[in-house]
Amino acid sequence: MNALPARPVLVDTSAGRAIAAAPPSAPAIAETKILPLKTPRGRRSTQLMSIGSEIASATIPPLLVLAVLLLVWQLATSGPDAALPSPTKIWTESNDLIVSPFFVNGSQDIGLGWRVITSLERVFYGFGLAAAVGVVIGAVIGQSVWAMRGLDPIFQVLRTVPPLAWLPISLAAFRDSGPSAVFVIFITAVWPVIINTAVGIRNIPQDYRNVADVLRLNPLEYFWRIMIPAAAPYIFTGLRIGIGLSWLAIVAAEMLTGGVGIGFFIWDAWNSSRLSDIVVALIYIGVVGFVLDRLVALAGRIATHGTSA
Numbered sequence: 001m002n003a004l005p006a007r008p009v010l011v012d013t014s015a016g017r018a019i020a021a022a023p024p025s026a027p028a029i030a031e032t033k034i035l036p037l038k039t040p041r042g043r044r045s046t047q048l049m050s051i052g053s054e055i056a057s058a059t060i061p062p063l064l065v066l067a068v069l070l071l072v073w074q075l076a077t078s079g080p081d082a083a084l085p086s087p088t089k090i091w092t093e094s095n096d097l098i099v100s101p102f103f104v105n106g107s108q109d110i111g112l113g114w115r116v117i118t119s120l121e122r123v124f125y126g127f128g129l130a131a132a133v134g135v136v137i138g139a140v141i142g143q144s145v146w147a148m149r150g151l152d153p154i155f156q157v158l159r160t161v162p163p164l165a166w167l168p169i170s171l172a173a174f175r176d177s178g179p180s181a182v183f184v185i186f187i188t189a190v191w192p193v194i195i196n197t198a199v200g201i202r203n204i205p206q207d208y209r210n211v212a213d214v215l216r217l218n219p220l221e222y223f224w225r226i227m228i229p230a231a232a233p234y235i236f237t238g239l240r241i242g243i244g245l246s247w248l249a250i251v252a253a254e255m256l257t258g259g260v261g262i263g264f265f266i267w268d269a270w271n272s273s274r275l276s277d278i279v280v281a282l283i284y285i286g287v288v289g290f291v292l293d294r295l296v297a298l299a300g301r302i303a304t305h306g307t308s309a
Contacts, residue, residue, distance in 0.1 A: 070087050073086065073087055074086050074087050074088065077089075084275065084279075085275050085276045085279065089276060090276040090279050090280065093274075093276040093277075094274075094276040094277050094279075094280045096111075097111065097112050097277060097280045097281075098280060101113030101114075101116075101284075102114060107260075108260065110260065112262065112265065112280065112281060112284050114260070115260055115261055115262045115264075115265050116262050116284055116288055118259070118260050118261050118262075119250050119251070119254065119261040119262045119263065120288070122178070122181050122182050122185060122250055122261070123185055123243075123246045123247060123250050123292075125182045125185075126181070126182040126183070126184070126185025126186040126188075126189065126246060126249075126250075127185060127186075127189050127242060127243055127246040129182075129186050130185070130186045130187075130188075130189035130190040130193055130242055130246070131189075131193055131239055131242065133186075133190055133193075134189075134190045134191075134192075134193025134194045134197060134238065134242070135193060135197050135228075135235060137151075137190075137194050137197075138193060138194040138195070138196070138197025138198040138200075138201065138235075138238075139197060139198075139201050139223060139227055139228075139231075141194065141197075141198040141201075142197060142198035142199065142200065142201025142202045142231070143201055143227070148198065152198075155191060155194060155195070158187075158191070159191035159192075159195075163184050163187070163188040163245070163248070163249040163252060163253070164184075164252055164253065164256070166183070166184050166187050166188075167180060167184055167253055167256060167257070170183040170184055170187075171257075177257035177258060177259055178259070180253070180257060181250060181253045181254060181257055181261075184249050184250075184253045185246045185249050185250055185253075188242075188245045188246060188248075188249040189242035189243070189245050189246045189249070190242070192238045192241035192242050192245065193235070193238040193239060193241075193242050194238075195238065196234045196235060196237050196238030196241070197231060197234060197235050197238060199234055200230070200231025200232075200233065200234025200235055201227055201230075201231050203231070203234070204226070204227065204230045204231065205230070208226050208230055209226070211226070212225075212226050232300070232303055232304045233300070233304050236296065236297075236299070236300030236303065236304065237300075239296050239300070240293055240296045240297060240300070243292050243293060243296050244289060244292070244293060247285070247288065247289045247292060248289075250263060251263040251266070251285060254267075255267040262281055262284065262285060265277075265281055266278055266281050266282075269281065
């Protein structure tokens, strides 16, 4: 028998092994250049650079704007006849409130950190109650046409009442500043939760309702497995509005009811002509309000798998 002609073989010189064999009639194949793969360390470096770029793009513009605002503020209030304190004056007069927010020198002489925690505790109770009641009532209104016709006009009237207008009623009913403040938070935050939940329930696709009929879900199962997940983006929109209104309401209520909250601190500082302390307290209020909104938004994205804003 005639020996078969030898086949040219491509060899990976780095590993010393054959890669492929060309057919007998194939022409000579040019040398193949093998590109090295990126190492895991290289991928980690790329990911870290990407994360750092995203953080920088999210933080640098606000910091630049803040620096410009502080500069303008300093220039506008640096004169001897300025009515408002400058940033440097605020730092000098209220340094203890900025650097040590959790000091305790007495029953009323405490840091702003403790005052914020006291206010947040009241917000937690009032907003938590408003969220639970608002979701249930909103689901009933969204599911029942008769409930919507009967309750929606009443709720639309009540939600326009300013939060502080409820304070005398709550003081007369509870005879204590703590429960009265919690009630004001509840009555302020419950309306956006009810309205947004009702809208979300009414917008549930008919296909979801048909699936519930096929599975023969009872009302409680339908509520937890169909209604709440389908209306979750609307519900969390109402919760974000409600948490912002709750934080506004507690600060205003504490100005009148007293105690150790952040609202009473602002009113007490005004009576003592401590404008620098008021500005620092306002910064605390704004930062805490922003954090509360971000936390509710994060919970909404987790619960709705990114469909909630």
